Amino acid sequence: MPVRVAVPVRGGGLPVRGLRPPVPQVQEIVFRNFYTAFLSVRVQRPGPSGSRRWVTCLRDYCLMPCPHTEEGSQDYFSLRRHQMLCDVDQVTAVRFILRQPSPVWLHFTIEELQIFPPGQKSPQKDFPSWLSQLTPPEQPASLHGELPDPEKVSTEVQQMWVLTEVIRARQAAARIGRFDVSPAILLVGAPASPHFWRSPPGGGCSRRDGVGVWGGLSRQSDGAAQGPTVALFQVDGCYDINLLSYT
Amino acid sequence: MLDPDSGLSLTIARIVQRLKGSSLHSQLERQARVSLHKPEIKLESLKEDIKDFLKTSGWEKKLQNAVYSELNVFPSPCHPAAPPEHMKEPLAYMRKAQGSWEKRILKSLNSMCTELSIPLAQKRPVSEQKELLNKWNEMGTDEPDLSLFRPVYAPKDFLEVLMNLRNPNYENGEQPSFRSHLGLIQVPLKVKDIPELKEDFGELGLNIGQLGIDDSAQVPPEFFENEHVRVGQKVLAEQDSAAAQQYVRQGCPTALRADLWALILNISNQPEDILYYEQLKSNVIQHDLLVDSLIYKDVKLTASNDDYYFVFEDYLYQVLLCFSRDTSVLEHFTYSSATPPKSYIRGKLGMEEYAVFYPPNGVIPFHGFSMYVAPLCFLYHEPSKLYQIFREMYVRFFFRLHSISSHPSGIVSLCLLFETLLQTHLPQLFYHLREIGAQPLRISFKWMVRAFSGYLATDQLLLLWDRILGYNSLEILAVLAAAVFAFRAVNLMEVTSLAAAEAVLADLSTLKVMPLLQIFLFATVT
Numbered sequence: 001m002p003v004r005v006a007v008p009v010r011g012g013g014l015p016v017r018g019l020r021p022p023v024p025q026v027q028e029i030v031f032r033n034f035y036t037a038f039l040s041v042r043v044q045r046p047g048p049s050g051s052r053r054w055v056t057c058l059r060d061y062c063l064m065p066c067p068h069t070e071e072g073s074q075d076y077f078s079l080r081r082h083q084m085l086c087d088v089d090q091v092t093a094v095r096f097i098l099r100q101p102s103p104v105w106l107h108f109t110i111e112e113l114q115i116f117p118p119g120q121k122s123p124q125k126d127f128p129s130w131l132s133q134l135t136p137p138e139q140p141a142s143l144h145g146e147l148p149d150p151e152k153v154s155t156e157v158q159q160m161w162v163l164t165e166v167i168r169a170r171q172a173a174a175r176i177g178r179f180d181v182s183p184a185i186l187l188v189g190a191p192a193s194p195h196f197w198r199s200p201p202g203g204g205c206s207r208r209d210g211v212g213v214w215g216g217l218s219r220q221s222d223g224a225a226q227g228p229t230v231a232l233f234q235v236d237g238c239y240d241i242n243l244l245s246y247t
Numbered sequence: 248m249l250d251p252d253s254g255l256s257l258t259i260a261r262i263v264q265r266l267k268g269s270s271l272h273s274q275l276e277r278q279a280r281v282s283l284h285k286p287e288i289k290l291e292s293l294k295e296d297i298k299d300f301l302k303t304s305g306w307e308k309k310l311q312n313a314v315y316s317e318l319n320v321f322p323s324p325c326h327p328a329a330p331p332e333h334m335k336e337p338l339a340y341m342r343k344a345q346g347s348w349e350k351r352i353l354k355s356l357n358s359m360c361t362e363l364s365i366p367l368a369q370k371r372p373v374s375e376q377k378e379l380l381n382k383w384n385e386m387g388t389d390e391p392d393l394s395l396f397r398p399v400y401a402p403k404d405f406l407e408v409l410m411n412l413r414n415p416n417y418e419n420g421e422q423p424s425f426r427s428h429l430g431l432i433q434v435p436l437k438v439k440d441i442p443e444l445k446e447d448f449g450e451l452g453l454n455i456g457q458l459g460i461d462d463s464a465q466v467p468p469e470f471f472e473n474e475h476v477r478v479g480q481k482v483l484a485e486q487d488s489a490a491a492q493q494y495v496r497q498g499c500p501t502a503l504r505a506d507l508w509a510l511i512l513n514i515s516n517q518p519e520d521i522l523y524y525e526q527l528k529s530n531v532i533q534h535d536l537l538v539d540s541l542i543y544k545d546v547k548l549t550a551s552n553d554d555y556y557f558v559f560e561d562y563l564y565q566v567l568l569c570f571s572r573d574t575s576v577l578e579h580f581t582y583s584s585a586t587p588p589k590s591y592i593r594g595k596l597g598m599e600e601y602a603v604f605y606p607p608n609g610v611i612p613f614h615g616f617s618m619y620v621a622p623l624c625f626l627y628h629e630p631s632k633l634y635q636i637f638r639e640m641y642v643r644f645f646f647r648l649h650s651i652s653s654h655p656s657g658i659v660s661l662c663l664l665f666e667t668l669l670q671t672h673l674p675q676l677f678y679h680l681r682e683i684g685a686q687p688l689r690i691s692f693k694w695m696v697r698a699f700s701g702y703l704a705t706d707q708l709l710l711l712w713d714r715i716l717g718y719n720s721l722e723i724l725a726v727l728a729a730a731v732f733a734f735r736a737v738n739l740m741e742v743t744s745l746a747a748a749e750a751v752l753a754d755l756s757t758l759k760v761m762p763l764l765q766i767f768l769f770a771t772v773t
Contacts, residue, residue, distance in 0.1 A: 030328050035416055069437035070414070070653055074337050076326035104418050104435065114328070153256055160256040 026088040027118035029079040035108040036098040037067040041079065043086070044093035052092060057084040060099070067102040081118070257324040262317045270519055271313050278306055305486065312488040316513035319492075319719055320643055322582050336584035336652050340414055341434075341659075345584045345651040348408050352611055353588050355399050360537060363395055367590060367605055368536045376532050383528070387551070387560035393544045398614035402696045405613075405649065406431070406689070409659055412651065429681065430666030431688045436653055438664040440671065444726060445768055448718065450496040451761075453769045458498025459710040459761030472500075479503045488513055496717035498710055498761070505626040511716050512639040516632045524631035527569035530607075534572075538606045542567045546617045555705050559624035563617050566634050570641075576608035579642040584652035585609075610646070615693075618700040619645050622708050644721055648696050656721040661695050662688055664725040669732055672771060676736050685745035690752050691728040698724060702755045711760050727760055730767035734758070 029041070041058040058079060064072040081088060094115070100108040266272055279297050282288055282304075288296040301307045325334045336342045360367060371379070382389065410431045413419050417435060420427070427433065439447065451457065456471035466472075475497065482490050483506055491510045499507050509515070531539075546563050550556045556563075570576070580587055587609025592601040620637050627633035647657045654660065669687055670677045680687050694702050698721070699711060714723050731752065732739065738751045 030326075032328070066437050069435045070338060071437040074339060076329045076333065078326060078328075106416050106418060112328070153259065157256050157260050161260045 024091055025118050026084075026091055026094070026115055027081055028116040029094075030076065030112075030114045030116070031110045032076050032112040033063045033072060033074060034111050035064070035073045035105045036100055036110055037062070037064040037102065037108075038099040039063055039110070040097040040099070041084075042095040042097065043088055043091045044095075045087075045090055046092070054095070055086045057086045057088055059085065064100075067100060068104055076112075254323060257327075258318070261321070261324060262314055265317055266310075266313055269313070270517065271309060275301065275306055275310065278304070308486055312486070312510070312513050315488045320582075331581070334582060335580070336654075338414075338653050340416075341412070341651055341653055342584060344408070344412050346586070348405075348651060349586060349588065351408075352399055356537075356611065359397065359399075365537055365540075368534055371533060371535050375535075379532050383532075383565070385561055386564040389543075391540070391543060393540060393547065396540050396544045398545060398548075399541065399611055401614040402693045405658075405696070406692045409651065409662060412659065428663075428666070429670060429677070430663070431686050432659060432663045432666060434653075434659065434663070436660050436663050437655075438660060438667050439655075439722065441668070441768065441771075444722070447720075448714075448723070448726075448764075448768060450717075451714070451765055451768060453765060456497060457761050457765070458500065458713075459707070459759065460765065462498075476500045476503070479507065483507065483510065486510065492717055492719070494717075495713045499713045501706075501709075504709065504713070508626065508716060509632070509636060512636060512643070514632065514635045514639060516629075516635065520635055521631045524569065524634050527572050527634075528565075530572040531568045536571060536606055538571050538612060539568055541612050542571065542617065545612055545614060549615055549701065550617045550621045553618075553621070553701055556618075556621040556624070556701070559621060562624045562630065562633060563620055565630050566620050566637055567612070567617060569634055570638060571606045571608055571610070571612075573608045573638065574604075576610060576638065576642060577604060579646060580609060583646050583650055584654075584657075585646070585650040610641075613649060615697050615701075618697050622700050622705060622712065625705060625709070643719075644715060645698065647721060648698065658696060661721060661725040662692065664722060665691055665695070665728045668726065668729040672729070672767075673733055673736055676732065676739055679740055680748060683743055683745070683748070685742070685748040687732060689745065690749055691732070694728055694731075694755075695724045699727065699755075703758065703760065704756050707758065707760045723764070726767065727764055730763040731755065731758065733767055733771070734763055 026043070038060045039058065040056060040060055042054050042056050044052050044054050047053040061079070063075070063077060096110065096113075098108060098110060278301065282297055282300045285300065288300065298307075301310075322334065332342060336345065379386075410433075412432070412434050414434055418424075419433065428435075445452075449455075456475060458472070458475065461471040462468070462475075479494060479500055480503065482494050483503060488510055491507050495507055495511065514520075542564070546560060546567070550563055551560050577587060587604040588611065589602050590605035591598065592603070619641065620633075623633055623637055623640070627636055644656070647654060648661075649658065651657070651659060666677075666688055677687065698715070699708055703711065711723065711727065715721060735751055739748060742748045742751060
C-alpha cells in the first residue's frame with residue numbers, strides 16, 4: 001500500500017499514535033516549499049552493531065537560489081533516491097533541516113510532504129493506445145554528447161504520460177490521514193551537530209536566520225481519508241517523522 | 248523541481264499531445280501517404296524513406312518550427328504534484344491579488360451594464376447584420392454614440408493595484424529599513440542586474456552590428472547592412488523559426504520584417520486559417536457584444552487620435568472585434584495568471600451548464616488596448632494574416648502586461664526591474680525624483696504597459712519589437728525605460744515637480760532606441 005502523507009505545517013500538534021515495526025525504503029520525497037532556502041535531510045538507519053545512527057542523505061539542497069527574493073519560494077520539489085548521498089533503505093526516522101538565512105521572511109517551512117516507497121508509481125490509468133504503439137527507437141546516426149539518450153527518454157514517456165494524466169485528473173491516492181507539525185526546535189549552527197532545545201510552544205519556524213527542525217508530529221483525522229490507515233507516525237519527543245511500516 | 252530527464256519527457260509528451268490533433272499532423276500524414284507513389288520509396292525501408300522524403304520536401308522543417316513554437320509559448324512543465332493554478336502563477340498571494348483585481352474589473356463592467364441597461368450580448372436583427380456586412384471595410388465611418396461608455400480601467404488604475412501588492416510573509420514594516428524598496432513596487436521578485444542583462448542581450452553589444460545604428464546614412468552599407476539583408480533572405484529561404492528568432496536580435500530589414508515575424512510566430516496563413524477568420528467575422532455580424540462598444544470607444548480615443556495610426560482605424564475594428572470572439576485565445580489562460588470571466592445565460596444564474604465565458608476570448612479590453620494592434624498594421628495588410636499575427640503576439644507577450652504575476656516578463660517584474668536599474672545606476676536622479684514626489688515608475692508605467700506603442704516613432708517601435716521577438720522576453724521594455732531616463736537625466740535633475748518631470752518625458756518620438764539601449768547596457772560606467 002502506498003505511504004502517502006500530506007503534512008500541512010500550521011497550528012499546534014495533537015497527541016501521538018502508536019508505532020509499528022519499521023521496514024521502509026524511500027524512493028522519492030515530494031513537498032511544497034514555503035520560503036525555505038536550503039534543505040538538509042538526515043535519516044536514521046540501523047548501524048553495524050544494531051544501534052541506530054543518523055546519516056545525512058542530502059546536504060544544503062538549494063530550494064531558493066536567491067534567498068532574499070521570491071524565486072523558488074512556493075515551488076514543488078522532488079527528491080529522488082539517486083540524488084541522496086547515502087542508501088535510504090531500512091529507514092526508521094527522517095529529519096528535515098530547513099535553513100533560511102534571509103531575515104526578510106516571517107515564516108518558512110515545507111508543506112504537503114509526501115514520501116513514496118519504491119515500486120509505488122502513480123495509480124495506473126488507462127493511457128491512450130498510441131502510447132503502447134510507440135516503436136522502440138532506432139539508433140540515431142550520430143549521437144551528440146549533449147543530447148539525451150532517446151531510448152531512455154522514450155521509455156520514460158509512458159511513465160510521464162501517466163503523470164500528466166494524474167495532473168489532469170488529480171485524483172488522490174489512498175490517504176492515511178493528515179498530520180500537523182508544530183516545529184518546536186530552533187537550531188543554530190551547523191546541522192551536523194544536533195543540539196536541540198525546545199522553543200516556546202505555538203511558534204512557527206522563527207525567521208531569525210535560523211534553522212527550523214520539525215517536531216511535534218501528530219495525527220489528525222481527515223474526513224476525506226480513503227483506504228485503510230496504514231503508516232503511522234511516531235512522535236519522538238517532538239522531533240522527528242518516523243517512517244514506519246505499511247502493508 | 249523536475250530533474251532534467253523527466254522534465255524532458257514531460258515536455259515531449261505535452262508537445263506530442265498538442266500537435267497530434269493539429270492540421271500540421273494531418274498534413275504530414277497526407278504527405279506521407281502521397282509519397283508512397285514515389286519510386287524512391289521502397290517497401291523494405293519504408294520508414295526511413297518516408298522520413299527522408301519529409302526532410303527533403305521541407306515538411307520536417309515545418310514540424311521543427313511547430314515544436315519550437317510550442318516550446319516558446321508554453322512554460323516548462325510543472326512538477327506532477329503541482330495543481331494547475333501553480334502553472335498559472337506559483338505564488339499564492341499574487342493569485343489572490345489577480346483574483347481581486349479581476350473582481351473589481353467585472354464589478355465595473357457589470358455596473359456600466361446595468362446603468363446603461365445594455366445586455367452583455369445580443370443577437371443582431373437581420374437588417375443590422377446586412378448593414379454591418381456592407382460597411383465591414385469602413386467601420387471607422389460609423390459614429391455611434393459612445394459618450395455614456397467609459398473604459399473599464401486605465402493603466403494608472405492598474406498601477407495603483409500593483410503599488411499595493413504585498414507579500415504577507417515579507418517583513419513589510421512601517422519603518423523604512425533595508426527591506427523596504429524605495430520605489431513603488433514592494434514585492435521582492437528576482438530581477439536581473441546589468442551584468443546579467445549584458446549577458447542575456449549579448450547581441451546588442453557595441454562590437455556587433457545592429458539595425459537602428461549601423462544602417463544610418465553615415466555608415467556605408469557594405470559594412471553591415473548589405474550582408475545582414477543577405478543573411479535575412481537566406482533565413483527566409485530556409486524557413487527556419489529558430490534561425491529567424493536569432494537573426495532578428497540584430498534587427499529586421501524593413502522589407503523582410505513581415506515575413507520574418509510570421510516565421511518566428513509560426514503563422515503560415517493556410518486556407519483553414521483564413522476560413523477561421525471568416526467564421527469569426529460572421530460571429531461579429533450575427534451577435535453584438537458590449538465589449539464591441541468598449542473597443543470602439545478605445546479606438547476612437549487612442550488610435551484615431553494618433554498621427555501615425557489613424558489611417559488604420561478600419562483594420563483595428565476588423566481585428567479587435569474578431570479577437571473578442573475567438574475562443575482559441577482561452578488556451579493561454581493555462582499559463583496566464585488571469586482567469587476568464589464567466590457569465591450565465593439570462594435567467595440561469597448559477598447553473599454551470601449555462602455558463603459561458605464573456606467575452607468569448609476571456610479578455611476585457613482596457614484603455615489603450617488597441618495600441619497593441621496598431622503598429623502591426625504597418626506590416627500586414629491582409630486582415631486574416633494581421634489578425635493571426637496579433638493573436639499570436641497577444642498570447643505570447645502582451646497578456647503579461649496587464650495581469651499580476653511573478654513571471655520575469657510580467658509587468659510586476661518589469662516595473663521592479665526598471666526601478667532597480669534606475670536606483671542602481673542613477674541613484675542621484677532616483678533620489679531627486681523621489682524627493683519631489685515624482686516616482687519614476689509613475690511616468691514610465693504607461694510606456695511599459697503599452698510596450699511603448701504610441702510613444703515611440705513607428706520605425707523605432709518596430710526595431711524594439713524585433714528584439715522582443717528575438718529574445719522572447721519583455722525585459723527589454725524595462726531596460727529601455729531606464730535608458731530613456733538616463734538620457735534625459737540632466738533635464739530631470741532640474742525639475743521640481745511631477746508635472747515638470749512628465750513634461751520632460753512627454754515626447755519620446757525623436758528618440759532612437761538602439762543607441763539608447765546600447766549605451767545603457769554596454770557603455771555606462773558602473
